[in-house]
Amino acid sequence: MSTLVEVRELRKVYRTGEVTCEALRGVSLEIAAGDFVAIMGPSGSGKSTLLHLIGGLDRPTNGSVRVGEHLLSALDETKLARFRRAHIGFVFQFFNLVDNLTVQANVELPALLAHVDRRTARRRAEELLSRLGIADQARKHPWELSGGQQQRVAIARALINRPLLLLADEPTGNLDRAAGQEVMRILSECHRDGQTILVVTHDPLVAAYAGYVLFLQDGQIVGRMPGGDPSGIAGRLAELG
Amino acid sequence: MFAVFQKIKADILGRPVLSVLITIALATSATLLTLALATLLNAGAPYDRAFAELNAAHVWLYFDRELVRTRDIARIESLPGVVDTTGLRHSMPNRVELGGERVWVSIQAIPAQPPRVNRLMIQRGHYPRRDELLASRDLAYLYPLSVGDVITVERAGGRKVALPVVGLAYDPMWDIYRGNQPPYVYLTEETFRKLFPDRQAWGWSLGLRLADPQAVDEVVAQVERMLRKDALKSYTDWRDVKQSAMFEVQLNFVFLGAFGGFALLAAALVIATSVSSTVLSQFRQIGILKAIGFTRGQVLGLYLGQYLVLGLVGGLVGILVGILLSPLPLQSAAVSLSTTLRPRIAPSLIAPVLLCVSGVVVWATWRSARKGANTNTIQAITTGAEPPRHRLPPLTRFAYWLGLPIPVLLGINDLFVRPMRSLLTGVNLTLGVMGIVFGLTLNDTLKAYVRDPSLVGIVYDAVVTREQTSHGKTRSLLNRAPGVIAFYSEHIVEVKTGDGRSFQVRAVQGALDAFPFRVEEGRFLSTAGGPMNEAIAGKGLLDWLGLRVGDLITVTLEDKEHRPLTWRIVGQYAERSNAGQMLIAPLASLERHLGHVEPKVYYLKLAPHADPEQVRRYLKRGSNDDLSFSLVGKNVPESILYLQLAILALASILIAVALINVFNTSLLAVREKTRVIGVLKAVGMTPWQVIGMVNTTAGFLGLVATLVGSPLGVAFTHMLLGMLSRMYGFGRVHTAFNPFHMLFLVPAIVTISMIGSIIPGWWAGRLPIVEVIRGE
Incomplete structure (x- = not known):
C-alpha cells in the first residue's frame, strides 16, 4: 500500500503568556492508504494535537506533514481550508453539527462549500444517510436526534466529499456504550470500503477496531501494537499511566 | 456594594472597544440634543442683542398724515409706559432707479447724527451725510447693490437726482414678513426736505420704547383711543419682527431636534443590542455571581450601572461638545444681524439632556438586565446561553432553494438566530437611511419647487x-x-x-x-x-x-x-x-x-x-x-443650501451611529457563534467565505433598512414639511423624491453596512480552529 500520511519530526509548542508547553516532541510516522489507525495515550500526551496537525487545523512549530501530494506547511489559510474540505473528514466528540440546519443540510455543507453541484451533493447526502441508517431523519434538526444519530450525521458529513483521510477525535466519548459500538461499526465498514481512518481515543474498545494502535506519551510515540485485543491495549495503556 | 462597583469597572474595561463606541453614540445624541435645546433657548438671542445694542423701538406707529397733528405726537410721547421715542419721522414712498430697474421704496428721513432710539446697524460703509444715501440691507439683498453704487431718486415733477450709496444698514424694526412693506432707503432730514419739499406728501411715523416691552397692545389701544378714528393706519410690533428674524433659527431647531431624537433612539438601539448580547454572553458568569452571593438587585445594578456610567460620560462629553458647537446653528442669524453670540448655557439646558440620555440608557438596559437578574442560577451555570434552536426560517429556505452560495445562505440564516438583535440593528440602520432620504427629499422638493414655482404660489x-x-x-x-x-x-x-x-x-x-x-x-x-x-x-x-x-x-x-x-x-x-x-x-x-x-x-x-x-x-x-x-428668480436661497448640507451632515452622523451598531451586533454575533465558525472552518470554509458570511448578515440588514427606510424617510419629510408649512400658513406641501436615488442608495447602504461588519468578519475569518474546538 502507498503512503498516504507522512509526518516528519513534528513539534508543537503552545505558549500562554510566559508559560510554554511542548505538546509534540519530534513525532514521525507514516500511514498507508487504507489503514485504520488508533492513537492512544494519557491526557495531555499530544494525541489531539497530532490529529489537528495532520488534519491541517493547526500549524506545527517544526517538522512537516504530507497528506497525499499535499505538504501542509506550504499551504496558506485559504488553500488549507480547500485542502480540508476536499481531502479530510472530521468527526468530533461533541458532534459539532450546525443546530439551525437540517440533517440533510448539515451533511451537504462541505460539498456545497467545495462547489459540488447542488443535485450531486443532495444525491451523495441521501446515499450516505441511507447507508448510515438515518435517511428518515434527513429533514429533522440535530437537536431532535439522539447522540448516536447525531454522530452518524457527523460521519456522513465527514464522508460526503470522499476524503482521503477520516479523522475522528474521541468519536464515542459523548455516547453510551451501545451507541458508541454502533458508531465504531460504521467506521469499520467505511474502512472495509477502503477509507483511511485515524482515530484518537481513550477507550481500548474503540482502539480495538483499528488495524494498529500508536501510543503517545509526553509528545512522543512510545509504542505500537496491533488492534483487535481490547484487554491487551488496555494493559499497555495502563503501563503508560 | 464595592463588589458591584469592582465588577462594573472590570466589565467596562474588559470591553474597551464596545464601551468606547457606545459612549460615542450617546455623546453624539447628547451633542445634537444640546444643540437643539441651545438653539431653541437662544433662538431670539441674536435679535435681542441687536435690539438692545440699537436701542430699538418696541412699537412703530404709522399715521394718516391728514388726521394727525404735531400736538398728537407730543401726547403720544408722554403716554404712561413710554420711556423714550424716536421723535416724529418723515417718509416718502417713491420710485428709485438702480441697476436699470425702477424700484418702489420707502424713503426714510433720519437725523443728521445717529439717533438715540432705534439706531440703524451700519453693516457696510458709513452713516449718510448730506446728499448721501444709506440703503437697507434688504434692498441690497433684492437687487445687487453695494457701497459706491448710485441710486437715482425721482423728485416730484419727474426730476432725477443721483445719490451715492454710502452704506448698507439693518433696521431692527423693518419687518421682512410684511410682504407689502417696501425696502427702505435713508436720507438725512436735510436731504429729504430738499428733495421732497411738499410736506403734505410725507408719511408720519413714530417709534416708541416702552417700560414694559410686552405692553405693545395696551399702548396701541391708548393711542387709538387718543387719536381720531383711523388716524393710526398701522403699527409694527417688535415681537412680530423678532418672530420673523427667528424663522431660520427655528428651522434649525426643528431639524436638530428631529435628528437629535433620531440619534438618541439610535443610541438606545445600540445599547439594547449590546446589553442583551452581553447578558447572554455572561449568562454562566451571572449564575456564578449569584451562586457566590450576588442578589438579583445587585445583578440588575451591575448592568444598569455599567451603561449608566457610559451614559453619564457620553452625556457629559456630548453636552460639552454641544456647548462648544452651539454658536453654529445661530451663526447665520447672528451674522445677518452683525452681532456675535455666545449662547447662554443654563442648568436648564444641561439637566434635561443628561436626564434624557440617562433615561434612555435605563430604558434600553432594563429588560435585558432584569432577564439576567432573574436567571435561574443552576441552569445558568450548567447550560450557559446557547443560541436558541429553531427550524430554518422561510427566507433561508428560499435562499437555499435559489441555490445561493453557502456563506450567503448561512449569513441570511444568522439574521434569525437572534431576531430581536437583528431587528434592533435593522431599525438603527433604517433611522440612518431615513436621515439620508430626508436630505434627498428636501433637495428634490426644492428642485421641484424651483422647476415649478406654482407649487409655492408663484x-x-x-x-x-x-x-x-x-x-x-x-x-x-x-x-x-x-x-x-x-x-x-x-x-x-x-x-x-x-x-x-x-x-x-x-x-x-x-x-x-x-x-x-x-x-x-x-x-x-x-x-x-x-x-x-x-x-x-x-x-x-x-x-x-x-x-x-x-x-x-x-x-x-x-x-x-x-x-x-x-x-x-x-x-x-x-x-x-x-x-x-x-x-x-x-x-x-x-x-x-x-x-x-x-x-x-x-x-x-x-x-x-x-x-x-x-x-x-x-x-x-x-x-x-x-x-x-x-x-421670477429661480435660484435656491443660500440659507436653504446651507440647511441641506447640515441635514446631510446630520444624516451621516446617524449612519455612523448605525455603523457602530452593525459593528457591535456583528462582533457579538461572531463571539456567540465561535464554535459554529470553528466547525465551518474545520469542514472547509475559507477565511474569505467566513468574512462573506458575516458581511452577508450586515449587508442584508442594510438592504432591508434601505427598502423600509426610504419610503419612511419620504413620509417623515412630508410630515415635517407639512407641519412647518401649516405653522407658517402656506398649506399643502408637494414632496418630491426621485426614485433613481435608490440606484445608488441601495448599494451605498449595503456597502456601508458591510463595512461595519468587516472587522468582526475578519476576526471571525482568523479564528484559530483548534482553540475554538478545544474551548468546548
Missing part, C-alpha cells in the same frame, strides 16, 4: 409694474408683446374684519385661466361671468380667522366701513406672502365699493421659449421707460 413667469404709463396702454402693450401668452393685473387692498383684524386682498383681473393657480381645497374663482362674490384664501388666513372653504367672509374697506363686503370662500390656494394670510378676489367685486381701479402690477405668463430681454425691450421702448419688468 404662478407667473414675470412681473411688470407701471408708473406714468396708463393702465390701458400697459394692457395694450402686454397684449402685443412678443412671447407674452397671458397676463393678469393685481391691486392690493387692505381690509378689516368685524373684530378688527386686518389683512390684504389681492384684487385680480385678467386671463386667470392661463395661470396654474394651486388650489389645494375647493375650486378656483369662476372666471367666465361667474358670481362676483367669490374668493379664494390662503391657508394662513383660514386658520387665523377660523374659517373653512365654503364659509362667508365679511370685511370692510378703509373709509368704507358703512358698506361691508362679503365673499364666499370657494377654495384654498398656496399663498407665500404674509404667512398665507391673504385672499384673492375678482377686482370687479371691489370696484363696486371702490369705484374704478387701475392696477399697477401685472403678472405675465411667457411662452416656453420667449426671450425675456426681448419682452423687456419691447415694453420699455419709447416713452414707456417707467414700466419695470422682472423675471
Whole structure:
C-alpha cells in the first residue's frame, strides 16, 4: 500500500503568556492508504494535537506533514481550508453539527462549500444517510436526534466529499456504550470500503477496531501494537499511566 | 456594594472597544440634543442683542398724515409706559432707479447724527451725510447693490437726482414678513426736505420704547383711543419682527431636534443590542455571581450601572461638545444681524439632556438586565446561553432553494438566530437611511419647487409694474408683446374684519385661466361671468380667522366701513406672502365699493421659449421707460443650501451611529457563534467565505433598512414639511423624491453596512480552529 500520511519530526509548542508547553516532541510516522489507525495515550500526551496537525487545523512549530501530494506547511489559510474540505473528514466528540440546519443540510455543507453541484451533493447526502441508517431523519434538526444519530450525521458529513483521510477525535466519548459500538461499526465498514481512518481515543474498545494502535506519551510515540485485543491495549495503556 | 462597583469597572474595561463606541453614540445624541435645546433657548438671542445694542423701538406707529397733528405726537410721547421715542419721522414712498430697474421704496428721513432710539446697524460703509444715501440691507439683498453704487431718486415733477450709496444698514424694526412693506432707503432730514419739499406728501411715523416691552397692545389701544378714528393706519410690533428674524433659527431647531431624537433612539438601539448580547454572553458568569452571593438587585445594578456610567460620560462629553458647537446653528442669524453670540448655557439646558440620555440608557438596559437578574442560577451555570434552536426560517429556505452560495445562505440564516438583535440593528440602520432620504427629499422638493414655482404660489413667469404709463396702454402693450401668452393685473387692498383684524386682498383681473393657480381645497374663482362674490384664501388666513372653504367672509374697506363686503370662500390656494394670510378676489367685486381701479402690477405668463430681454425691450421702448419688468428668480436661497448640507451632515452622523451598531451586533454575533465558525472552518470554509458570511448578515440588514427606510424617510419629510408649512400658513406641501436615488442608495447602504461588519468578519475569518474546538 502507498503512503498516504507522512509526518516528519513534528513539534508543537503552545505558549500562554510566559508559560510554554511542548505538546509534540519530534513525532514521525507514516500511514498507508487504507489503514485504520488508533492513537492512544494519557491526557495531555499530544494525541489531539497530532490529529489537528495532520488534519491541517493547526500549524506545527517544526517538522512537516504530507497528506497525499499535499505538504501542509506550504499551504496558506485559504488553500488549507480547500485542502480540508476536499481531502479530510472530521468527526468530533461533541458532534459539532450546525443546530439551525437540517440533517440533510448539515451533511451537504462541505460539498456545497467545495462547489459540488447542488443535485450531486443532495444525491451523495441521501446515499450516505441511507447507508448510515438515518435517511428518515434527513429533514429533522440535530437537536431532535439522539447522540448516536447525531454522530452518524457527523460521519456522513465527514464522508460526503470522499476524503482521503477520516479523522475522528474521541468519536464515542459523548455516547453510551451501545451507541458508541454502533458508531465504531460504521467506521469499520467505511474502512472495509477502503477509507483511511485515524482515530484518537481513550477507550481500548474503540482502539480495538483499528488495524494498529500508536501510543503517545509526553509528545512522543512510545509504542505500537496491533488492534483487535481490547484487554491487551488496555494493559499497555495502563503501563503508560 | 464595592463588589458591584469592582465588577462594573472590570466589565467596562474588559470591553474597551464596545464601551468606547457606545459612549460615542450617546455623546453624539447628547451633542445634537444640546444643540437643539441651545438653539431653541437662544433662538431670539441674536435679535435681542441687536435690539438692545440699537436701542430699538418696541412699537412703530404709522399715521394718516391728514388726521394727525404735531400736538398728537407730543401726547403720544408722554403716554404712561413710554420711556423714550424716536421723535416724529418723515417718509416718502417713491420710485428709485438702480441697476436699470425702477424700484418702489420707502424713503426714510433720519437725523443728521445717529439717533438715540432705534439706531440703524451700519453693516457696510458709513452713516449718510448730506446728499448721501444709506440703503437697507434688504434692498441690497433684492437687487445687487453695494457701497459706491448710485441710486437715482425721482423728485416730484419727474426730476432725477443721483445719490451715492454710502452704506448698507439693518433696521431692527423693518419687518421682512410684511410682504407689502417696501425696502427702505435713508436720507438725512436735510436731504429729504430738499428733495421732497411738499410736506403734505410725507408719511408720519413714530417709534416708541416702552417700560414694559410686552405692553405693545395696551399702548396701541391708548393711542387709538387718543387719536381720531383711523388716524393710526398701522403699527409694527417688535415681537412680530423678532418672530420673523427667528424663522431660520427655528428651522434649525426643528431639524436638530428631529435628528437629535433620531440619534438618541439610535443610541438606545445600540445599547439594547449590546446589553442583551452581553447578558447572554455572561449568562454562566451571572449564575456564578449569584451562586457566590450576588442578589438579583445587585445583578440588575451591575448592568444598569455599567451603561449608566457610559451614559453619564457620553452625556457629559456630548453636552460639552454641544456647548462648544452651539454658536453654529445661530451663526447665520447672528451674522445677518452683525452681532456675535455666545449662547447662554443654563442648568436648564444641561439637566434635561443628561436626564434624557440617562433615561434612555435605563430604558434600553432594563429588560435585558432584569432577564439576567432573574436567571435561574443552576441552569445558568450548567447550560450557559446557547443560541436558541429553531427550524430554518422561510427566507433561508428560499435562499437555499435559489441555490445561493453557502456563506450567503448561512449569513441570511444568522439574521434569525437572534431576531430581536437583528431587528434592533435593522431599525438603527433604517433611522440612518431615513436621515439620508430626508436630505434627498428636501433637495428634490426644492428642485421641484424651483422647476415649478406654482407649487409655492408663484404662478407667473414675470412681473411688470407701471408708473406714468396708463393702465390701458400697459394692457395694450402686454397684449402685443412678443412671447407674452397671458397676463393678469393685481391691486392690493387692505381690509378689516368685524373684530378688527386686518389683512390684504389681492384684487385680480385678467386671463386667470392661463395661470396654474394651486388650489389645494375647493375650486378656483369662476372666471367666465361667474358670481362676483367669490374668493379664494390662503391657508394662513383660514386658520387665523377660523374659517373653512365654503364659509362667508365679511370685511370692510378703509373709509368704507358703512358698506361691508362679503365673499364666499370657494377654495384654498398656496399663498407665500404674509404667512398665507391673504385672499384673492375678482377686482370687479371691489370696484363696486371702490369705484374704478387701475392696477399697477401685472403678472405675465411667457411662452416656453420667449426671450425675456426681448419682452423687456419691447415694453420699455419709447416713452414707456417707467414700466419695470422682472423675471421670477429661480435660484435656491443660500440659507436653504446651507440647511441641506447640515441635514446631510446630520444624516451621516446617524449612519455612523448605525455603523457602530452593525459593528457591535456583528462582533457579538461572531463571539456567540465561535464554535459554529470553528466547525465551518474545520469542514472547509475559507477565511474569505467566513468574512462573506458575516458581511452577508450586515449587508442584508442594510438592504432591508434601505427598502423600509426610504419610503419612511419620504413620509417623515412630508410630515415635517407639512407641519412647518401649516405653522407658517402656506398649506399643502408637494414632496418630491426621485426614485433613481435608490440606484445608488441601495448599494451605498449595503456597502456601508458591510463595512461595519468587516472587522468582526475578519476576526471571525482568523479564528484559530483548534482553540475554538478545544474551548468546548
